[in-house]
Amino acid sequence: MDQLIKRRLARKLARRRALGPLAGLMTPAIVFAQAASPFETGANSLVTFAQTIGTPIAALAVIGLAIAAAVGKVSWGWVVGAIVGIAALFGAPTIVSWIRSMFGV
Numbered sequence: 001m002d003q004l005i006k007r008r009l010a011r012k013l014a015r016r017r018a019l020g021p022l023a024g025l026m027t028p029a030i031v032f033a034q035a036a037s038p039f040e041t042g043a044n045s046l047v048t049f050a051q052t053i054g055t056p057i058a059a060l061a062v063i064g065l066a067i068a069a070a071v072g073k074v075s076w077g078w079v080v081g082a083i084v085g086i087a088a089l090f091g092a093p094t095i096v097s098w099i100r101s102m103f104g105v
Contacts, residue, residue, distance in 0.1 A: 058086045
C-alpha cells in the first residue's frame with residue numbers, strides 16, 4: 001500500500017516536471033495578450049469622451065462669440081483666440097504624436 005502511494009506521487013511529480021516548463025512558456029502569451037496598459041486604455045477613453053462632448057459645446061461657443069463680435073460686444077480677437085484654442089485642444093493628440101516622432105520617443 002505504501003509503495004502504491006509512492007508510485008502515484010512519483011508519477012504526479014514526473015507529469016508536473018514535464019508540463020511545468022510548457023506552462024512557463026505559455027504564460028507570456030497570456031500576460032501580453034492585453035494590447036495596452038489600463039492607464040492608456042482609460043486615457044484614450046477619456047479623450048474620446050471629451051471630444052464627443054466638447055464638439056457641440058465648441059461649436060456653440062464659436063457661434064456665440066461670432067454673434068457677439070458681429071454686434072460689437074466682443075472684440076474679434078476673442079473669436080480668433082477661441083478658435084485657435086479649440087483647434088489646439090482637439091488637435092492635442094496629433095500634436096503630441098508629432099512632437100514625439102520628432103524626438104524619436
